[in-house]
Amino acid sequence: MDLHLLEKVNDTEWRIPPHGPMRVPGVLFADETLLREMDSKVYEQLCNVAGLPGIVEAAYAMPDAHWGYGFPIGGVAAFDPREGGVISAGGVGFDISCGVRTLHTGLKRAAVEKHKETLAAVLYNSIPAGVGSTGSIRLSAREMDAMLEGGARWAVEQGYGEAADLERTEEHGCMAGADTTRVSVRAKERQKREMGTLGSGNHYLEVQQVVAVYDEAAAGAYGLAVGDVVVSIHCGSRGLGHQIGTEYLKEMAVAAARHGITLADRELACAPLESDIGRAYLGAMRAGINCALANRQILTHLTRRAFGHVLPEARLDLLFDVSHNTCKEENHRVAGRDRRLFVHRKGATRAFGPGHPSLPPELRVAGQPVIIGGSMGTGSYILAGAGDGGERAFASACHGAGRSMSRHQATRQWRGGEVVKELASRGILIRSTSLRGVAEEAPGAYKDVGAVVDAAHAAGLAKKVARLEPMVCIKG
DNA sequence: ATGTTC
Numbered sequence: 070m071d072l073h074l075l076e077k078v079n080d081t082e083w084r085i086p087p088h089g090p091m092r093v094p095g096v097l098f099a100d101e102t103l104l105r106e107m108d109s110k111v112y113e114q115l116c117n118v119a120g121l122p123g124i125v126e127a128a129y130a131m132p133d134a135h136w137g138y139g140f141p142i143g144g145v146a147a148f149d150p151r152e153g154g155v156i157s158a159g160g161v162g163f164d165i166s167c168g169v170r171t172l173h174t175g176l177k178r179a180a181v182e183k184h185k186e187t188l189a190a191v192l193y194n195s196i197p198a199g200v201g202s203t204g205s206i207r208l209s210a211r212e213m214d215a216m217l218e219g220g221a222r223w224a225v226e227q228g229y230g231e232a233a234d235l236e237r238t239e240e241h242g243c244m245a246g247a248d249t250t251r252v253s254v255r256a257k258e259r260q261k262r263e264m265g266t267l268g269s270g271n272h273y274l275e276v277q278q279v280v281a282v283y284d285e286a287a288a289g290a291y292g293l294a295v296g297d298v299v300v301s302i303h304c305g306s307r308g309l310g311h312q313i314g315t316e317y318l319k320e321m322a323v324a325a326a327r328h329g330i331t332l333a334d335r336e337l338a339c340a341p342l343e344s345d346i347g348r349a350y351l352g353a354m355r356a357g358i359n360c361a362l363a364n365r366q367i368l369t370h371l372t373r374r375a376f377g378h379v380l381p382e383a384r385l386d387l388l389f390d391v392s393h394n395t396c397k398e399e400n401h402r403v404a405g406r407d408r409r410l411f412v413h414r415k416g417a418t419r420a421f422g423p424g425h426p427s428l429p430p431e432l433r434v435a436g437q438p439v440i441i442g443g444s445m446g447t448g449s450y451i452l453a454g455a456g457d458g459g460e461r462a463f464a465s466a467c468h469g470a471g472r473s474m475s476r477h478q479a480t481r482q483w484r485g486g487e488v489v490k491e492l493a494s495r496g497i498l499i500r501s502t503s504l505r506g507v508a509e510e511a512p513g514a515y516k517d518v519g520a521v522v523d524a525a526h527a528a529g530l531a532k533k534v535a536r537l538e539p540m541v542c543i544k545g
Numbered sequence: 546a547t548g549t550t551c
Contacts, residue, residue: 164546201548259548270546311547394546476549 070107081132081528085112090120090333098462098528099132103520106473110136111143117333118146122341123154125410126403129462131417132524133471133516137162139336142416145465147401149410150342155330156350157339158321160413161396163314165357167272167305168392169440170238170365171451174298174376175384178278181298181540185276188379189498189541192274195375196368198545199502200269203262206367213257214249216264220359221390224366229265230373234366236429237387239419242366244359248352252309253316256353259308260360265367269506269545271469272304273442274372277449277537287453287534290435291388299537300376300385301449302368303442305394306361313357317350342411351396358395365390388451389438393418393468401463412463420466420531422456439531441522442469445499446492446512448538450522452531466531470518479514480505488512492542501544510544 075083075097083104085095095115097104111134118140119128125147134143139159148154174181181188197204208216216223221242222235235242267274279297282288293299306313321338324346330339340347369387376383396413403410421428421437428437436454443449452466474482485504488511492499501507526533 162546167546263548268546269549272546305546308547315547 070104070109070112072101072104074112081524085116087119091116093119093124094127095119096127097130097134098524098530100520100524103132103516103524106516107134108136111141114139114141115144117337118144120333121155121337121339122330123148123152125149125408129465131465131467132521133467133469135471137415139334139338140413140415143467143471144415145413145417145462147410147412147463148342149408154342154411155339156342156347156396156411157337157413158314158317158350159336159338160415161354162394162415163311164305164394165310165313165354166361166392167394168361168365168390169301169303169442170369170390171388171440172300172369172372172385173292173388174300176298176380177296178298181276181380184379185498185540188276189500191375191379192372192541192543193500195371196267196274196543197265198267198543200545202266202268202545204265206264208261208264210257213261216363217249217252217356217359218247219243220362221366224363229367229370234369234387238362238390239392242362244355244362246352247356247359249356251349251353252313252356256309256312259312263307264364265371266307267304267368267543267545268307269503271510272545274368274543275301275539276541277301277539279535280538281536283533283535284453287435287532290432291438291451291534293451293535299388300372301440301442302365302372304364304368306357307364309360310357313353317353320346354396358392361392362390389440391418391438391440410463414465416468417465418468419464420454421464422454422460424456439466441467441518443518444470444512444515445510445539445542446497447515447518448536450518450533450537451535452522452525453534455529455532461529467521467525470515470521472514473516474514476509479511480508483508483511483513497539498541499544503545506544
């Protein structure tokens with residue numbers, strides 16, 4: 070990206086002054102190095118988003134932002150329904166409610182290290198992964214609707230996990246306002262056999278060790294110390310979310326024209342929140358959120374069972390589950406006024422600061438855990454929502470390392486087998502259904518997650534709490 | 546991300 074196009078606010082905040090059809094400025098949170106390497110398409114897409122009706126305050130890009138469908142991945146935009154604000158399927162992303170949950174194990178590194186090979190084999194055999202992967206669960210039409218309305222709460226009622234898990238899940242495990250009548254039969258058909266499956270791409274299940282703690286107080290509240298072993302699960306709403314996204318994008322392209330919304334890019338297809346199609350998508354998307362929450366809940370159950378076979382002393386308590394592809398109705402104070410807004414976070418994590426009423430009491434002082442998945446080799450981070458100095462970007466932070474190279478480019482540069490070997494030499498066991506997938510996900514195809522997290526911390530989006538390094542990684 | 550191009 071050309072830095073001359075930006076006004077520097079400080080080292081990690083850069084502003085695009087409104088010009089042309091932009092209604093609000095664009096704001097990028099990143100340091101100079103990340104910005105220089107950032108695709109110039111992010112600049113273009115941020116300007117386009119800033120021109121959408123009813124947008125409030127600014128169109129934001131997180132430090133891991135890259136080129137996405139219409140909206141950048143790593144983008145945040147909030148809309149006011151009373152000012153003609155819109156909702157966009159491309160502003161949520163195809164994988165509705167894709168997210169990460171991290172579980173404690175109660176184990177230290179040495180105890181797991183001894184059984185690492187066996188654990189990798191048992192997890193690999195327990196967790197269905199890969200394109201089109203199916204599990205042992207089959208849902209009838211009635212069960213499908215119950216799942217789409219109940220989310221992780223439904224999954225716990227079915228015996229997948231514990232009630233305590235729900236208190237550590239966004240929306241307490243169940244997104245209100247899901248409308249199953251707005252989800253097509255085809256979307257439901259695709260999902261019938263996909264509950265409790267990981268999928269492919271950048272989705273993974275990792276056994277990780279805490280290698281650094283940056284904030285003792287927050288780490289204490291989160292129950293994390295150096296040497297602790299945790300499990301992180303990254304996945305979303307599988308075929309159902311993808312089908313909802315595909316169908317509503319088409320409908321919204323028509324709806325936008327009908328409502329007189331001019332789009333700088335047809336990929337920005339959207340509809341007024343106060344319209345039939347806007348409300349329909351909202352209901353369907355919320356069902357998609359519940360699907361992802363239920364999916365991660367079932368995977369948690371499978372993970373506990375796998376650990377039970379290998380390390381029966383393990384106790385997998387949920388630290389937190391947070392999504393990074395959503396549109397949520399939230400209260401935010403803008404220029405001294407409390408407003409009810411619809412916040413799109415696409416490849417961006419909600420990051421509520423200390424004291425937020427939606428957080429469980431044990432986490433309220435520290436703020437919401439913000440889980441940042443890195444690439445297979447480079448590690449992940451736990452951050453905490455920042456409260457000091459007020460919230461930034463509608464209480465949002467980055468979500469991962471962010472790709473720096475296309476999948477195609479990565480497969481030309483690396484061989485999957487060599488990536489597996491190289492990581493094994495560093496003690497990281499990769500078990501994947503696809504060697505091509507491993508090449509596409511090679512650590513070198515991603516930005517430096519440490520630089521992304523440092524920028525998020527410096528920009529006041531969230532505070533660094535702990536760094537995790539992988540021990541075992543199960544991939545599609 | 547995605548029954549990786551209805």
